[in-house]
């Protein structure tokens with residue numbers, strides 16, 4: 001399927017990226033000492049959240065968060081890591097709302113019409129059936145569910161936030177996905193930008209397998225630990241907002257981990273692509289049309305090499 005070429009500053013403007021980063025930095029200042037060390041009351045040291053191995057090496061530090069490479073599974077994760085409940089405070093003190101209003105809502109029309117529509121088309125082509133039951137875990141404002149619903153699919157969502165609603169009266173299950181029971185099996189379970197926020201992402205994939213039809217699919221998008229930006233960050237420390245989202249993106253998946261998940265849960269990798277290389281965020285400039293076009297083309301090339309900053313993975317259950 002053709003990739004979409006999109007000027008990322010149309011989605012998130014430079015000014016908004018800078019102001020959200022400043023707002024976040026102010027909100028999380030209390031987590032660190034004056035010299036930028038993480039305070040023990042907010043942080044703890046943990047093993048790799050994916051493979052539980054203890055050994056790791058620090059690769060870079062962004063906004064006082066240290067990112068370690070797991071020597072066993074090659075993933076990247078924050079170490080030390082925020083204690084349970086600390087991150088959630090950003091959801092109640094208005095910080096997350098500021099992010100939603102300035103970065104998410106402003107680009108929502110473009111996101112729905114282009115990006116969410118493409119996700120739907122990618123799954124539709126692979127499923128090859130008309131009657132589809134879909135479960136979107138971490139559905140947020142339900143934009144992707146709306147698209148599925150408008151196309152005649154039976155869609156349901158899961159979201160921990162009670163504020164999460166859908167405009168089409170789509171059923172949203174609120175609470176912890178791992179604890180839920182469903183009345184039916186699904187043809188597809190999706191996680192768009194969700195697994196990297198969980199303390200145990202593998203458990204969520206296991207749960208998805210349990211609620212899946214025998215020939216069903218799991219689709220997820222996660223930040224990549226093997227991308228151009230993660231290499232670039234070793235040389236030039238800066239804060240690529242969309243990729244890192246300091247403190248919020250805690251796990252970056254390696255290709256090794258994706259292959260291991262597929263193997264452990266009897267899933268076949270049908271397709272894998274990388275999306276959304278923030279070259280413009282690296283440069284943080286808005287350019288004339290011809291330069292933007294060149295950056296977008298360079299971005300497209302790096303995506304083709306699977307070096308974009310997010311993996312989008314389509315897995316099918318094997319029987």
Ligand SMILES: [Zn+2]
Pocket residue numbers: 048049050051052053070071072073074075
């Ligand atoms: Zn690991």
